[in-house]
Amino acid sequence: MTEEELVKRFEQENITLASIPARAVAFVIDEIIVSILFIAIYWEQFSNSVDIEQTIILMNTVVVYVMLIKVLYQGFFVWMYGATPGKMVAKIRVIYMYDLDNPSPVQSLLRALVRVLSETIFYLGFIWAILNPKREGWHDKAARTLVVNV
Numbered sequence: 001m002t003e004e005e006l007v008k009r010f011e012q013e014n015i016t017l018a019s020i021p022a023r024a025v026a027f028v029i030d031e032i033i034v035s036i037l038f039i040a041i042y043w044e045q046f047s048n049s050v051d052i053e054q055t056i057i058l059m060n061t062v063v064v065y066v067m068l069i070k071v072l073y074q075g076f077f078v079w080m081y082g083a084t085p086g087k088m089v090a091k092i093r094v095i096y097m098y099d100l101d102n103p104s105p106v107q108s109l110l111r112a113l114v115r116v117l118s119e120t121i122f123y124l125g126f127i128w129a130i131l132n133p134k135r136e137g138w139h140d141k142a143a144r145t146l147v148v149n150v
Helices: 003-013 020-047 052-081 085-090 105-120 124-131 138-143
Strands: 092-096 145-149
Touching: 020 052, 020 085, 020 092, 020 124, 052 085, 052 105, 085 092, 092 105, 105 124, 105 138, 124 138, 138 145
Parallel strands: none
Antiparallel strands: 092 145
């Protein structure tokens, strides 16, 4: 679908792109939820740390699991509902740009993986979204998705 066809379809369906502030609100809410999940899962290990060095070692060992939690969280909610809880609160959702429906499981997983990669590379994929006219982050470009207002 060309950009002109996409714009025309958005106008016909009365669809508007989500604003950067709405996406930022959703991001913060989702990060809080994932952090709470992380704390709930690893509370015992961290509370048993006796010093800062042991805590740092533990953090280094669980970083991959934190990324996995983020991928599963993002992938599941975007696939099932078209939005994470944060996006639901912000009244925005993710759509596959070619059929304007929820992304497939593969697209959702790809989007989630690239999103986590974006975070690990100094949030460059998110900065890209701010500078992009369609507000697409790297994760949106990879999965061919757009974030729109509900």
